[in-house]
Amino acid sequence: MSTIDTIQVSSHLRSKAINVEERKLLITNFHQSKQEEDLTEPPNCNGFGRIRHFKLGTGHNWPLNPLPILPAAKALRKEPGSMIRAQVFQNAVCNWRCWYCFVDFELLKGDRAHSDFLSCDELLDLYLAQDDPPDMIDLTGGQPDLTPEWIPWMMEALQKRRLDKKVYLWSDDNLSNDYFWQYLSESQIELIRSYKMYSRVCCFKGIDELSFSLNTKADPALFDQQFGLAERLLELGIDLYFYITITAPTTTDFSIAIPKLLDRVQQIHPNLPLRIVPLEIFPFTPVKPRMNDTTNDLITGQYKAIEIWQKEIQKRFDSSFAASPITEIPIH
Secondary structure (H helix, E strand, O other), X not given: OOOEOHHHHHHHHHHHHEEOOOOXXXXXXXXXXXXXXXXXXXXXXXXXXXXXXXXXXXXXXXXXXXXXHHHHHHHHOOOOOOEEEEEEEEEOEOOOOOOOOOOOHHHOEOOHHHEEEEEHHHHHHHHHOOOOOOOEEEEEOOOHHHOOOHHHHHHHHHHHOOOOOOOEEEEEEOOOOOHHHXXXXXXXXXXHHHOOOEEEEEEEEOOOHHHHXXXXXXXXXXHOHHHHHHHHHHHOOOOEEEEEXXXXXXXXXXXXXXXXXXXXXXXXXXXXXHHEEEEOOOOOOOOHHHOOHHHHHHHHHHHHHHHHHHHHHHHHOOHHHHOOOHHHOOOO
């Protein structure tokens, strides 16, 4: 299987996706995209945004997903409900091609037919022009950390409008590169460290080298890099959470692979597994043309994996501690 040259592709896409001098980023426009077919509400912000409804509920026999509902409620000092509305902006590039991604691949290659350059001030103008803007903004992708300046630029724009204590900021990271440290200044990193209304969610892909590569089309050797990047982010003291996609071949010995994975995670912090939410994979509209015998098998494999995952969590943690809200699990 040919794999993505992550270093080369990341550099190429970054060059297409950011104008540092003008502080602008290439933002997806959802109009006339396959992803638009899955939206519960029409795109907003002139097509450059969408409202997402994050919900606790998931499929049968699958753990609930408290992200970002509980972190947002805590930051906003609200009682958490079963759903939260968020204003989503999506950058137009990603260096990996996860087969289960709900984003149309045409929206991940920096295609100007489906995107345009906007500043954070322009995004906030569009956001505030709504009748009822959500009190949460989600900066997603794509891979937002191909353009890590997006986070501090948005923080500064929110501060300028005195919204930094009223709007909760959430961003995604696929743990594919170290651009956070390559391109951000010390002052930008300090802003992210100290910004009270911000949390980041990182996504581990797969449970071992093989499933990682099958999921992302990236070199299997990059599986382990994810953990090093997660550890560096954790050291900054950011309010940090994790997803994991556990789609893997049904031939996997899950009784070995899952404990080995959790051992590696606990080398970063003993409590870290309790800040990780396994994501159940569904075939959204853009995903269906990518489906084949291999991907069908990977979907089946996730249900074998989640059984072992839940048993391992029960073995490794006291039940009352494991039942704590994800926001109250200490990892720093």
